[in-house]
Amino acid sequence: MSIESTIVSQDKFLGDESDSRIIDEHVPAALAGQRVDRIVSLVADIPRAAAAALIEAGAVILDGVAVKAGKLKATEGQHLKVELAMLPKKQLPLPEPNLAVEIVYEDADVLVINKHAGIVVHPGAGNPTGTLVNAILAKYPEIANVGDPFRPGVVHRLDAGTTGLMMMARTSRAYDSLVDALSRRAVTRQYLALVWGHMSAVSGVIDAPLGRDQRDPTKMAVLRDGKVARTTYEVRKAFNVPVDCSLIKCGLETGRTHQIRVHLATLGHSVVGDVVYGGARSVLSSPRPMLHATSLQFTHPALGKEMNFTVELPQDFSAVLAKCSQRTD
Missing domain, CATH: 3.10.290.10 (RNA-binding S4 domain)
Structure with a gap:
């Protein structure tokens, strides 16, 4: 049970x-x-x-x-x-103007953000303040009334250790539209991940249902009766120095918690630096999981036009990647 x-x-x-x-x-x-x-x-x-x-x-x-x-x-x-x-009533998140946030795009309906490493998206157990939501509320106070009041404006999330692009809604209409688009899998999200080892195929689809790990409820795992989860991947580069590892592009067809990290770990190719799912090794040290949301595509909820965004790898990811090379002798 x-x-x-x-x-x-x-x-x-x-x-x-x-x-x-x-x-x-x-x-x-x-x-x-x-x-x-x-x-x-x-x-x-x-x-x-x-x-x-x-x-x-x-x-x-x-x-x-x-x-x-x-x-x-x-x-x-x-x-x-x-x-x-x-239980004492939960306090709604408060604006924190001292928190920095990188806005890639904004208009009256949506925000696109380049989330930095170590930033939790919204308040929760163990993280009551200092989140992306607290920072956004300081710049866009109207978002307090959009969607879930305890995670206002949030339509999808990135793990604390994951960097890159995510979108937020500034209006209730935009919120409903973006949530619906995500449920219909009409939003394209691409990631770059540095993983241990060499993939057995240069591209593929990982189709494995996910749910709470029965041995550790703080983790996710592949479960027979879990929720449908599909991840596509394509190898971009393969390295053998200082150890076998690969840079791969991943796409989300669904958006389950820890999906890319668990799917890759299940194949025996944990994300480099992922201490939760077996990816932390001294031979190639990393300050966090090397996972970056590099591109985002969606239909604008009010304008109806296609919106496309890309961001470069952050400095810490680039630094780890610079240690990797392919020796042919």
């Missing part, structure tokens, strides 16, 4: 809707032996401190008994119930 399987109401709680949201779950094998406060944090997608506050308020029930201490470790099959009505 997955930890999402018996959550009542919405998957993400928003504002007053959290008053009716209850988590009613049996502890899966993947979380057996974990502290209760960590389990609550993972299942409810809240910071550990918020999980601790729920425990202190008597809102976490394990096998019918209120949990008194977050350090208590749960066992597989125990009945966990969490009353999220007792």
Whole structure:
């Protein structure tokens, strides 16, 4: 049983809707032996401190008994119930004018951004401030009323360690149109990735469903009953110095969490620098996963014209790539 399987109401709680949201779950094998406060944090997608506050308020029930201490470790099959009505209301993201953001394009309806490394897209567990959304709200306050109020304007995301192009909506009409375009797979997103090893074919399609890793819910994995996920790839360059590795272009036909990283790791070609999915090795050190969203194409939600954008590799990616070469002797 997955930890999402018996959550009542919405998957993400928003504002007053959290008053009716209850988590009613049996502890899966993947979380057996974990502290209760960590389990609550993972299942409810809240910071550990918020999980601790729920425990202190008597809102976490394990096998019918209120949990008194977050350090208590749960066992597989125990009945966990969490009353999220007792969770303090989430604070809406605030503008932070001191945060830098690189705007590639803007008009009255959309923004196109070149996201830098280490920037989380929107506030969430462990990242309440300092996100791209906080920076955007300082420059474009009207976005506060567009889409999800806790991630305003956001129609798709890049992982914190991934750089490159992403779009945001400035109006509700644009938001609805771009979300619909993404769901119809009418948005073209191309990435460059530096991966370990040499691909067995110069191009191909990785068609493997993805879902939460049953052994580690903070990760994604290929699962038989996961959500449809398709990634195209094409080898651009192959290197053998200082080690076998390849620069490949990837395209997203779907947009699942960690999709490119998991698909490539499943093939045995983890992204260089990806500590989560086996891509960190000393022979070619990297400050982050070498994954960059290099091009973006979509139909403008108001004008109806095709919009095309490209950005160069960031300096850190170029520096790692400069260490790689092909020796023929």
